[in-house]
Amino acid sequence: MNILDEKGAMYAVVTLQDSDEVMVVPSNWVSLDKRHCYWPPFKSTEKCMEAVQHKPNPETEGKPWEKLRIIFLGEYDTFEKAKEGQKEIKEYEELSNPLKNVLPGIKRQRLDSTQEMSNNQLQPLPPVTPASTSRMSADDKDELLQMLRDIKSTVQENSAMLKKLLKDNTVSEVPSSTSVPPKEVKTSLNLPLRTFEDMERTERELNTTTTRKTYVKYLSGLGGFGNRDVIKNIMQHVLIDDLANEFNWQGRGNKKPFSQLTLADVIREAASKRNVPRVDCETEIKKYLSYTADRLSRKRAREQAGPGLEIPNVLPTLVDDQPDMAWDFFDDI
Template sequence: MWCVVHFTEEDSVEVVPSSWYQSGMCRWPSIKGLEKIRKMVEREELPQNGWQECKARLMGGKYYDSLKAAREKCVLAEATSDLNSDVEMGRGKRKRVLIPISSESEDEENTPLNHQKVLPDPPRFNEVDSCCRKERARSVSGGTDEQSTSETPRGKRNLTKFEEEVLRGLSFLKRTVKDVEERLKAVEECQRQLSADLKNGRVVPSTSTSRETMETLNGFPLESMEELNEMEMKLMDSSYKVALIEELSLIGGSSAKDFLVRVMKTLISDSLAGEFSWLGFKKKRPFSQLKLKEVINGAVRISKWGEESQVAIANHVQEWLKHGKFRHERKSKKDALEKQL
């Protein structure tokens, strides 16, 4: 037999075997898994040592021969204190201990019986939209937000994973737009220089651009400081500088480092490279102050390795310059051995 009991402290109701209830106390299994408890109720298992004892009262003052009838009364008991009446006379809706009627799994663990949820709460899209508007405002103004939480009408809270993904995407777009703006400024500056040179007569337009492009790399690699100084003067001509950048960008390579090594080999010899370091340390000349450095940066920017950072470019060039002296000495020894043979 079964009965409907009201757990007074929790203000909840449930169907239990009659053997579980006695003198205002109801025994309750100290196990995990609502499915297991449901089966124990259906089989009318006897209470065991170690079960919890909860304060309860018998609803309707009667026992039921069928579990189905008891469950129907349990539904009624959620709204009324008198199970013999069809009129709601209770203090209001009670909670019900959610023992499932049927289930194929026993994975409900560590969750309060009367507060278990099947699905998580859906995201609050008004709050997500608020975060997106704030991030867009920061992107336009160029400011930063030191707070890691978004503010809603309910107060401050932690960001959800969805909102964090949105903010990361906006941050990436902000960096991309900034990079595009920098490249656009460089192109506009080059156009202004070309226009100024044309107006001042320093650049003579010519239709033989293909021939000039073919002859752009004539005289490379540079072998001495005299040749380098002459090239620095020549690079003051912006049209030649642009043509050299375009020609070098076509050299190719398997990576940004390989591309820069090919460009450096094309521009200067190992013997001349040995006289330079990137910043001029160890009593060497500073390569970073040459106009040739600007040519190298420009060639990288319009190549397929245009995303390479300035720091990475400087590191690759510095590494190649550092070993210039050793490459030159090794080549000299090799040439000497070949002459002896």
Template sequence: MVESTTVSSSEEIIQRNKGLSMYAVVTLQDSDEVMVAASNWLSTDKKQSYWPPFRSEEKCVEAAQKRFKPETDGRLWEKLNINFHKQLVSFDEAKKEQKEIQEQKERCFLLSTGFTGMLKKQRHENTQEMAKNPLRSVTLASTSRLTPEARLVSTTDMDANLKTLQDIKKIVEENSAMLKKLMKDNAVSDVPSSTSAPSKDVDTILNLPLRTIQDLSRTESELKDPKTRKKYIKSISQLGGFGPRDVIKNIMQHLITDDLANDFNWQGRGHKNAFSRLILADVIREAASIQNVLRVDCETEIKNYLWSIPDRIGRKRPRDYVDEW
């Protein structure tokens, strides 16, 4: 069954020859994601856009690139509220604009969350480490080129700081891969990583993991209290993990059961609820940031985790059935 059809090639040729914009860069208001959309998906006032219902991110990208008609089996897609940024002729130009806007949003986020203090702390720790272990000075030198606090306000300095973060992230991921190999970590295991060290006493107080929509609704109300919110963040920020994927996996498995997570996807497409709208999603972002997981990586790994839930449940069901016997 063909899910969607693309616009005719002759139409694309005509639009390219006329220099008409074929793609748009937009921000989805519900999830704050910067995305590339086909221009034929946008409403006349450019305040809404049809959006593909596909679960796979790759399929959504393909739909935009090939300019699918906004329908599946004759039924129009759901319309989402958007913030329009720019229209461009080619898909490559649109992807480049998307990346620039994402980086700008990330810079603003880092500035608004006290990134200056984190850089100063990292510089201090690196200096101490280099003094203790001269053999690592070459490696650490690549991650210790931090600009003074007074210069952080400039765009150029912010770009340099982002590059430093990327260097640090790369080193951490390489070390994580080596540790995982040594520990013979099973990539498909449903058991949280050995780095996870949850407190059973705290879990009992917080009633974790959440099992039902009622549990989640109660928790959402509780999280409106700053003290309770702080308690949750402190608890789940101590779970640990090797890299963004492992950190988010530990947090999600610790917070909610698979059956409850299966009721959600990131944007609330189809018949599922939007995880991005929960206060709990903000709590996860803050807890992950304490473990040096960037906001964009945190959201990406939450999406991946939610997408994998049906497969996880499918793998678990046969084992549960055998255990009952």
């Protein structure tokens, strides 16, 4: 490797590519193509800094020196000016890339002489350096640094918000199998609703933000395995079948429209916290309401028949290879 002649030696500021450190080195340690430099084999930081200031030739001191890949950033007449340039470049890089310090540093690795690229290979593009900042006025530099500090602050705030969102999302995605079983969930709410008077009272109460949040928290905690089970658990805890039988989704015929209730919005919100999409939630509510009359008839048949007689489930059961039926027709009920 060709080394700059000692008579013309100054100081250079370089970035060590393997460790990403910005260092001051004597110019006589830098190769003529400014792509490599030698580094002394001293373990002590103090001895390395002493060598930098005294600028010994790399082939001296009796031990082999490391040969490192570098990005050449600039040259300076004196060691003091080089240190000032190093400080300015470090601050510039830190503010322009605030996430850089999060990543662990990579130790410098020794480069074997056989790893040098031959002259006929493609050469890397010249590095972009902050040399243009040297032409700025002091006020311009201060303004630029302040802008970069603002950017860094914004990145930190966004990172904190992202961590909070990820944490909240993780909590909301806990599998339903780990939820508290419905029968063990305790509440001070007056549920299930039994009469129209109960429904009217609840609709008024749900206009209060605090009450609405209480309902959502309670209903979303009922759990369930899959969308159908989640909605079934919620509906069973919200109203009894005798009251549910007075509703369908759109209020067709002599039924009242469940979709227009504030309670329906609360159920959708609670279901969303169990990862049930809005469309699926509404579909399952339509199913539940449409089966109410059948549930009541079977319940009354059991009551009349007395204990010991099992009433068969007359609902159609879909086999695995049979397509599910469309539920849009409930809107016409």
